[in-house]
Amino acid sequence: MEVSELLKKAANFESLTVAEGVFLYNNAPLTELMYVADGLRKIQVPHGKVTWQIDRNVNTTNVCVANCKFCNFFRIPGHAEAYITEMPVYRKKISETLRYGGDQLLLQGGHHPGLGLEFYTSTFRQIKEEFPTIKLHALGPPEVAHITKLEKSTHREVLMALKEAGMDSLPGAGAEILIDRVRRLISKGKCGAQEWLDIMHEAHKLNITTSATMMFGHVETIEERFEHLVKIREVQSRKPAEAKGFLAFIPWTFQDVDTLLTRIRGVHNLTTADEYIRMIALSRIMLPNVKNIQASWLTVGKQTAQVCLHSGANDFGSIMIEENVVSAAGAPHRFTYKTIQDAIRDAGFEPQLRNQQYEWREIPEMIEEQVVDY
DSSP states (O other): OOHHHHHHHHHTTOOOOHHHHHHHHHHSOHHHHHHHHHHHHHHHSTTOOEEEEOOEEEESBOBOSSOOTTOSSOBOTTOTTOOBOOHHHHHHHHHHHHHTTOOEEEEEOOOOTTOOHHHHHHHHHHHHHHOTTOEEEEOOHHHHHHHHHHHTOOHHHHHHHHHHHTOOEEOOTTOSOSOHHHHHHHOTTSOOHHHHHHHHHHHHHTTOEEEEEEEESSSOOHHHHHHHHHHHHHHHHTSOTTOOOEEEEEEEEOOOTTOHHHHTTOOOOOOOHHHHHHHHHHHHHHOTTOOEEBOOHHHHOHHHHHHHTTTTOOEEEEOOSOOOTTGGGTOOOOOOHHHHHHHHHHTTOOEEEBOTTSOBOOOOSSOOOOOOOO
8 A cells, every 4th residue: 555545545535444544543644634634625626715603512411320431420320419401400401502503402421221212202392382483403323222112112213202302313322333343342321332323324214314423532442543533434325325424523532530440440631632633634535425524623722623624624514602521531621602613713724603403693783792700
């Protein structure tokens, strides 16, 4: 293999193998990867703007039996700090979100052993009845798998019921690394890699738009990162022609502050800024059938994320009015609707507000700026 030949293949939107991706990761100069990935971005997203979003991460419950070793957010059933979010809280938080210009809830929680399908469908319906304009980017494959097991049902039946109740799209949560060796070490209580992929394929068949993620920088090998990317690409290739499938891919780094993975296994996030930028570029290169690549400013910070916009990324994600899960493991970064636009402009791009479907929005005329404690 030669770097130049592989980059030529990539520039022609040809699908690279796992071995070819690993070879580029280990041998290609970062500047060359950035150049090719930036060229692909310009073709796939020719408007040249950097999109961003206003939404809020609201957690249905913090009760979880998955026992992920990287999560500081969850509480076991019966814990004094355990909670289930009720409608008065949703009313308050949605009203605030609308004032801050938001149009969506990222609605996720734990694997609560007592909350089945009826809990989620009734919650979604009540939210939609009171706030018909709010979009629900809700749950994720592991939660769908958990509900399916509780109901002794099928993925399709659960997804259909959730969609009918008001779920607008399905996040790529709980992917971590889609290799079962890794999942046994860090998230044994969650669904396996194939079930995650199967649920996403079923969602695509139901024309539910989704996103895909990768959390890296813990116990995975470089080869396993690229196996993950190829699996995402293969699921996308199988979507129905009329379906959008994976709208975006979001790689982010393991946050290690006080996690069990760090305290008990001694695993630390040692990824550098250059390594993250390299993975962004290679995500664009390895995923020619996924249009949007998002830089995770939440986990890597503003400056690294800005460089990613010249390395294949075209999206800056959400200002996240509220985020409790990743922040609990040490992610310190914050944006407001003004400062995220400033960061995009400082990187040399025009910011463009979007919704979850990557359709452009106008910034509301009456919008409050959230006070952020930096």
